[in-house]
């Protein structure tokens with residue numbers, strides 16, 4: 001039997017929301033496995049710092065995930081800088097509202113959909129337009145959430161957009177096969193700024209309830225992303241990998 005190969009040497013990858021948290025860890029994992037990486041988010045100085053720390057062929061380009069012109073500019077930059085595009089990681093997300101779904105305003109809903117859901121279609125469409133899928137081994141990874149598979153208090157509307165990410169993954173996988181594989185990751189609670197309100201106060205209690213006994217680190221998600229873009233996953237498309245320490249199973253038994 002052949003060796004499982006998680007190297008992605010020479011692939012060009014663009015990671016949205018790449019300045020910190022899960023996106024930054026995905027960028028580092030891909031760069032560490034040989035990829036050339038463009039990190040995008042809204043703040044150039046944070047991207048520059050992340051790219052310098054990751055090293056290798058890693059560079060930052062400021063782009064608002066929810067604005068099509070920004071998407072086009074960032075993808076054109078990636079192609080211009082590195083000569084093509086093999087991997088798109090739709091990772092950026094926002095959560096402007098905490099509370100029951102019926103308390104959300106129209107503009108908060110619009111913002112959540114714009115960045116978490118609509119952007120995924122825009123970036124994927126524009127990535128294909130600049131050549132994603134022209135070469136073998138192309139793939140898209142969408143970062144969803146286990147909240148898209150369950151119900152939770154406080155972040156119900158954000159989770160609606162994450163459920164949409166899971167379905168868009170299946171739909172786009174079917175539409176883009178065989179040229180581009182499209183898969184998703186559904187993380188559980190990971191210690192990043194986005195989820196700080198959820199883990200800062202009650203993190204220990206949540207960790208104790210989680211079957212694997214701890215909260216997630218960005219690297220837990222990055223290793224799944226590296227697997228999905230590598231040739232080791234060349235027969236996977238339309239799939240969603242749950243990476244949650246067992247949280248979806250319910251509280252630890254016994």
Ligand SMILES: NC(=O)c1ccc[n+]([C@@H]2O[C@H](COP(=O)([O-])OP(=O)(O)OC[C@H]3O[C@@H](n4cnc5c(N)ncnc54)[C@H](OP(=O)(O)O)[C@@H]3O)[C@@H](O)[C@H]2O)c1
Pocket residue numbers: 016017018019020021022023040041042043046063064065066090091092093094115143144145146186187188189190191192193194195
């Ligand atoms: N942390 C968790 O527990 C958890 C669980 C399940 C799923 N997720 C998902 O994992 C992904 C990454 O989240 P994270 O926890 O790593 O969050 P994070 O640490 O807050 O990082 C979010 C990243 O997205 C960027 N971003 C936010 N809004 C943006 C916009 N409008 N345009 C461009 N970039 C934007 C941020 O940079 P700027 O603000 O500088 O633009 C940053 O780089 C998200 O899809 C999130 O829904 C997280």
